[in-house]
Amino acid sequence: MIERKHVDGEKKGEILIYALSTCGWCRKTKKHLEDLGIAYDYIDVDLLEGPESEEVMKTVRKFNEKGSFPTIVINGKHCVVGYNIDKVREILENEPD
Amino acid sequence: MSRIEGYIPTDDEIRTLLEKLDTEAEQSGYHLNPDREFVSFLMEGLLVNQKRFGYLSCPCRLASGDIEDDRDMICPCDYRDPDLDEFGACYCSLYVTEKVLRGEQKAGSIPERRPNREEREAVRKKKQAGPPEGVKVGLPYPVWRCKVCGYLAARDTPPEVCPICKASKERFERFM
Protein backbone atom coordinates (compact mmCIF):
# COMPACT_ATOMS: atom_id res chain seq x y z
CA MET A 1 0.00 0.00 0.00
CA ILE A 2 1.43 3.32 -0.98
CA GLU A 3 1.52 5.77 1.83
CA ARG A 4 -0.52 8.92 1.49
CA LYS A 5 0.35 11.97 3.49
CA HIS A 6 -2.59 13.64 5.14
CA VAL A 7 -3.15 17.34 5.67
CA ASP A 8 -5.82 18.20 8.21
CA GLY A 9 -8.73 20.50 7.65
CA GLU A 10 -12.44 20.51 6.94
CA LYS A 11 -13.44 17.36 5.09
CA LYS A 12 -15.21 18.44 1.91
CA GLY A 13 -14.64 15.22 0.06
CA GLU A 14 -11.94 12.69 -0.67
CA ILE A 15 -9.15 14.76 -2.22
CA LEU A 16 -5.98 13.03 -3.36
CA ILE A 17 -3.21 15.02 -5.01
CA TYR A 18 -0.65 13.16 -7.10
CA ALA A 19 2.28 15.53 -6.93
CA LEU A 20 6.02 15.96 -7.26
CA SER A 21 7.94 17.32 -4.28
CA THR A 22 9.90 19.60 -6.63
CA CYS A 23 7.07 21.06 -8.69
CA GLY A 24 5.93 24.65 -8.21
CA TRP A 25 2.30 24.17 -9.26
CA CYS A 26 2.00 21.14 -6.98
CA ARG A 27 3.22 23.19 -4.08
CA LYS A 28 0.79 25.99 -4.91
CA THR A 29 -2.07 23.49 -5.05
CA LYS A 30 -1.21 22.00 -1.66
CA LYS A 31 -0.69 25.37 -0.06
CA HIS A 32 -3.87 26.87 -1.46
CA LEU A 33 -6.00 24.01 -0.10
CA GLU A 34 -4.25 24.30 3.23
CA ASP A 35 -4.93 28.05 3.35
CA LEU A 36 -8.60 27.32 2.63
CA GLY A 37 -8.59 24.86 5.52
CA ILE A 38 -9.65 21.94 3.32
CA ALA A 39 -8.42 18.45 4.24
CA TYR A 40 -6.57 16.44 1.60
CA ASP A 41 -4.13 13.62 1.03
CA TYR A 42 -1.15 13.69 -1.26
CA ILE A 43 1.49 11.40 -2.74
CA ASP A 44 4.81 12.83 -3.90
CA VAL A 45 5.48 10.42 -6.73
CA ASP A 46 9.13 11.45 -7.20
CA LEU A 47 9.91 10.23 -3.69
CA LEU A 48 8.70 6.69 -4.36
CA GLU A 49 10.92 3.79 -5.32
CA GLY A 50 10.84 2.55 -8.95
CA PRO A 51 8.20 -0.21 -8.73
CA GLU A 52 5.94 1.85 -6.45
CA SER A 53 6.24 4.83 -8.72
CA GLU A 54 5.30 2.67 -11.75
CA GLU A 55 2.25 1.39 -9.93
CA VAL A 56 1.10 4.87 -8.94
CA MET A 57 1.72 6.21 -12.44
CA LYS A 58 -0.66 3.60 -13.85
CA THR A 59 -3.40 5.08 -11.69
CA VAL A 60 -2.41 8.65 -12.54
CA ARG A 61 -2.55 7.88 -16.29
CA LYS A 62 -6.02 6.39 -15.88
CA PHE A 63 -7.25 9.79 -14.76
CA ASN A 64 -4.87 11.93 -16.79
CA GLU A 65 -3.47 10.36 -19.93
CA LYS A 66 -0.43 12.68 -19.93
CA GLY A 67 0.58 11.55 -16.47
CA SER A 68 1.39 15.15 -15.54
CA PHE A 69 1.42 16.88 -12.15
CA PRO A 70 -0.46 17.84 -10.15
CA THR A 71 -3.28 15.41 -10.88
CA ILE A 72 -6.03 15.93 -8.32
CA VAL A 73 -8.54 13.14 -7.89
CA ILE A 74 -11.77 13.91 -6.08
CA ASN A 75 -13.94 11.18 -4.55
CA GLY A 76 -12.12 8.64 -6.67
CA LYS A 77 -13.89 9.72 -9.86
CA HIS A 78 -13.33 13.38 -10.75
CA CYS A 79 -10.01 14.67 -11.94
CA VAL A 80 -8.46 18.11 -12.14
CA VAL A 81 -5.16 18.52 -13.94
CA GLY A 82 -2.85 21.38 -12.98
CA TYR A 83 -3.16 24.14 -10.41
CA ASN A 84 -6.85 24.97 -10.57
CA ILE A 85 -8.47 25.36 -7.17
CA ASP A 86 -11.63 26.95 -8.60
CA LYS A 87 -12.29 23.76 -10.51
CA VAL A 88 -11.68 21.67 -7.38
CA ARG A 89 -14.15 23.76 -5.40
CA GLU A 90 -16.73 23.61 -8.16
CA ILE A 91 -16.56 19.82 -8.19
CA LEU A 92 -16.77 19.66 -4.40
CA GLU A 93 -19.83 21.91 -4.37
CA ASN A 94 -21.63 19.78 -6.92
CA GLU A 95 -20.93 16.51 -5.16
CA PRO A 96 -23.73 15.04 -3.02
CA ASP A 97 -22.75 14.78 0.66
CA MET B 1 10.69 19.47 -0.91
CA SER B 2 12.36 16.14 -1.26
CA ARG B 3 15.28 15.32 0.96
CA ILE B 4 17.08 12.84 -1.25
CA GLU B 5 19.79 11.27 0.88
CA GLY B 6 19.36 14.18 3.22
CA TYR B 7 20.25 16.70 0.53
CA ILE B 8 18.80 20.14 1.10
CA PRO B 9 20.09 22.81 -1.26
CA THR B 10 21.58 25.71 0.66
CA ASP B 11 20.43 29.32 0.19
CA ASP B 12 23.80 29.95 -1.42
CA GLU B 13 23.37 27.18 -3.99
CA ILE B 14 19.87 28.41 -4.77
CA ARG B 15 21.04 31.99 -5.20
CA THR B 16 24.00 30.98 -7.36
CA LEU B 17 21.87 28.92 -9.76
CA LEU B 18 19.21 31.60 -9.89
CA GLU B 19 21.77 34.28 -10.76
CA LYS B 20 23.35 32.08 -13.41
CA LEU B 21 20.04 31.26 -15.10
CA ASP B 22 18.88 34.86 -14.84
CA THR B 23 22.06 36.19 -16.48
CA GLU B 24 21.92 33.60 -19.25
CA ALA B 25 18.24 34.28 -19.84
CA GLU B 26 18.62 38.04 -20.09
CA GLN B 27 21.64 37.71 -22.39
CA SER B 28 19.64 35.74 -24.91
CA GLY B 29 16.27 37.46 -24.76
CA TYR B 30 14.56 35.22 -22.21
CA HIS B 31 13.17 36.24 -18.82
CA LEU B 32 12.76 34.48 -15.52
CA ASN B 33 9.46 34.72 -13.67
CA PRO B 34 9.64 37.83 -11.46
CA ASP B 35 8.08 35.90 -8.53
CA ARG B 36 11.38 35.23 -6.77
CA GLU B 37 9.89 33.06 -4.05
CA PHE B 38 8.28 30.77 -6.63
CA VAL B 39 11.44 30.69 -8.73
CA SER B 40 13.64 29.91 -5.73
CA PHE B 41 11.49 26.86 -5.06
CA LEU B 42 12.06 25.74 -8.66
CA MET B 43 15.81 26.27 -8.19
CA GLU B 44 15.59 23.96 -5.19
CA GLY B 45 13.83 21.37 -7.37
CA LEU B 46 16.42 21.70 -10.13
CA LEU B 47 19.26 21.28 -7.63
CA VAL B 48 17.61 18.22 -6.09
CA ASN B 49 17.24 16.70 -9.57
CA GLN B 50 20.84 17.55 -10.37
CA LYS B 51 21.84 15.60 -7.28
CA ARG B 52 19.47 12.73 -8.07
CA PHE B 53 20.24 12.29 -11.75
CA GLY B 54 23.32 14.35 -12.57
CA TYR B 55 21.40 16.75 -14.79
CA LEU B 56 18.94 19.61 -14.34
CA SER B 57 15.79 17.66 -15.04
CA CYS B 58 12.58 19.71 -15.15
CA PRO B 59 11.22 20.04 -11.60
CA CYS B 60 7.60 19.74 -12.75
CA ARG B 61 7.99 16.47 -14.62
CA LEU B 62 8.74 12.95 -13.44
CA ALA B 63 12.19 11.96 -14.65
CA SER B 64 13.05 8.37 -15.58
CA GLY B 65 16.68 8.74 -14.58
CA ASP B 66 17.69 7.61 -18.08
CA ILE B 67 19.34 10.63 -19.69
CA GLU B 68 18.43 9.44 -23.20
CA ASP B 69 14.76 9.58 -22.30
CA ASP B 70 14.98 12.70 -20.13
CA ARG B 71 17.15 14.82 -22.42
CA ASP B 72 14.20 16.72 -23.92
CA MET B 73 13.26 17.93 -20.45
CA ILE B 74 16.64 19.02 -19.20
CA CYS B 75 16.10 22.66 -18.31
CA PRO B 76 15.60 24.62 -20.51
CA CYS B 77 13.45 21.92 -22.09
CA ASP B 78 12.54 21.49 -25.77
CA TYR B 79 9.04 22.75 -24.94
CA ARG B 80 9.92 26.10 -23.41
CA ASP B 81 9.76 28.16 -26.59
CA PRO B 82 6.46 26.84 -27.95
CA ASP B 83 4.93 27.26 -24.47
CA LEU B 84 6.25 30.81 -24.21
CA ASP B 85 4.69 31.54 -27.60
CA GLU B 86 1.34 30.00 -26.79
CA PHE B 87 0.91 30.63 -23.06
CA GLY B 88 3.45 33.29 -22.10
CA ALA B 89 5.31 30.94 -19.78
CA CYS B 90 7.09 27.60 -19.75
CA TYR B 91 5.37 24.59 -18.21
CA CYS B 92 6.86 25.25 -14.75
CA SER B 93 6.52 29.03 -15.11
CA LEU B 94 10.24 29.48 -14.61
CA TYR B 95 10.51 31.39 -17.88
CA VAL B 96 7.97 34.01 -18.89
CA THR B 97 7.54 36.37 -21.82
CA GLU B 98 8.13 40.09 -21.67
CA LYS B 99 4.37 40.64 -21.66
CA VAL B 100 4.02 38.55 -18.52
CA LEU B 101 7.03 40.29 -17.02
CA ARG B 102 5.37 43.67 -17.60
CA GLY B 103 2.14 42.39 -16.11
CA GLU B 104 0.21 42.67 -19.37
CA GLN B 105 -0.48 38.95 -19.45
CA LYS B 106 -1.04 36.44 -16.68
CA ALA B 107 0.79 33.15 -16.66
CA GLY B 108 -0.85 30.15 -15.03
CA SER B 109 -0.75 26.40 -14.90
CA ILE B 110 -0.69 25.21 -18.53
CA PRO B 111 -1.28 21.88 -20.29
CA GLU B 112 1.61 19.43 -20.68
CA ARG B 113 3.07 19.58 -24.18
CA ARG B 114 5.66 16.84 -23.78
CA PRO B 115 4.65 13.69 -25.65
CA ASN B 116 4.12 10.57 -23.55
CA ARG B 117 6.61 7.72 -23.40
CA GLU B 118 5.29 5.79 -26.40
CA GLU B 119 5.14 8.89 -28.60
CA ARG B 120 8.69 9.89 -27.64
CA GLU B 121 9.97 6.42 -28.39
CA ALA B 122 8.34 6.51 -31.84
CA VAL B 123 9.89 9.89 -32.68
CA ARG B 124 13.33 8.74 -31.52
CA LYS B 125 13.19 5.63 -33.67
CA LYS B 126 12.20 7.63 -36.72
CA LYS B 127 14.87 10.28 -36.37
CA GLN B 128 18.16 8.74 -35.32
CA ALA B 129 21.23 10.66 -36.43
CA GLY B 130 20.81 11.23 -40.17
CA PRO B 131 19.30 14.18 -42.00
CA PRO B 132 15.50 14.36 -42.20
CA GLU B 133 13.97 12.18 -44.89
CA GLY B 134 13.79 13.63 -48.35
CA VAL B 135 16.51 16.19 -47.73
CA LYS B 136 19.17 15.86 -50.37
CA VAL B 137 20.97 19.11 -50.80
CA GLY B 138 24.46 19.69 -51.99
CA LEU B 139 25.52 21.81 -49.03
CA PRO B 140 29.22 22.05 -48.19
CA TYR B 141 28.33 21.47 -44.49
CA PRO B 142 25.55 19.70 -42.62
CA VAL B 143 23.22 22.02 -40.71
CA TRP B 144 22.47 21.35 -37.03
CA ARG B 145 19.48 22.71 -35.20
CA CYS B 146 19.29 23.38 -31.46
CA LYS B 147 16.06 21.75 -30.30
CA VAL B 148 15.80 24.18 -27.40
CA CYS B 149 15.93 27.52 -29.19
CA GLY B 150 16.10 26.77 -32.93
CA TYR B 151 19.63 28.12 -33.48
CA LEU B 152 21.15 26.74 -36.70
CA ALA B 153 24.83 25.95 -37.20
CA ALA B 154 26.35 24.90 -40.52
CA ARG B 155 29.46 22.96 -39.53
CA ASP B 156 30.74 19.40 -39.40
CA THR B 157 29.48 18.79 -35.87
CA PRO B 158 27.17 20.71 -33.55
CA PRO B 159 28.86 23.20 -31.17
CA GLU B 160 29.74 22.00 -27.64
CA VAL B 161 27.12 24.36 -26.24
CA CYS B 162 24.50 26.40 -28.03
CA PRO B 163 25.79 29.98 -28.17
CA ILE B 164 22.23 31.26 -27.77
CA CYS B 165 20.59 29.18 -25.06
CA LYS B 166 23.58 27.23 -23.65
CA ALA B 167 22.02 23.84 -24.35
CA SER B 168 24.58 21.04 -24.69
CA LYS B 169 25.75 19.45 -27.94
CA GLU B 170 23.43 16.46 -27.43
CA ARG B 171 20.41 18.73 -27.78
CA PHE B 172 21.17 19.37 -31.47
CA GLU B 173 19.53 17.50 -34.33
CA ARG B 174 20.52 17.25 -37.97
CA PHE B 175 18.40 19.78 -39.82
CA MET B 176 19.80 19.75 -43.38
Ligand code: SF4
Ligand atom coordinates in the same frame (compact mmCIF):
# COMPACT_ATOMS: atom_id res chain seq x y z
S1 SF4 C 1 12.11 25.53 -19.19
FE1 SF4 C 1 10.50 25.48 -17.63
S2 SF4 C 1 9.24 23.73 -18.19
FE2 SF4 C 1 11.17 23.53 -19.28
S3 SF4 C 1 12.48 22.30 -17.95
FE3 SF4 C 1 12.90 24.41 -17.44
S4 SF4 C 1 11.54 24.85 -15.75
FE4 SF4 C 1 10.73 22.98 -16.70
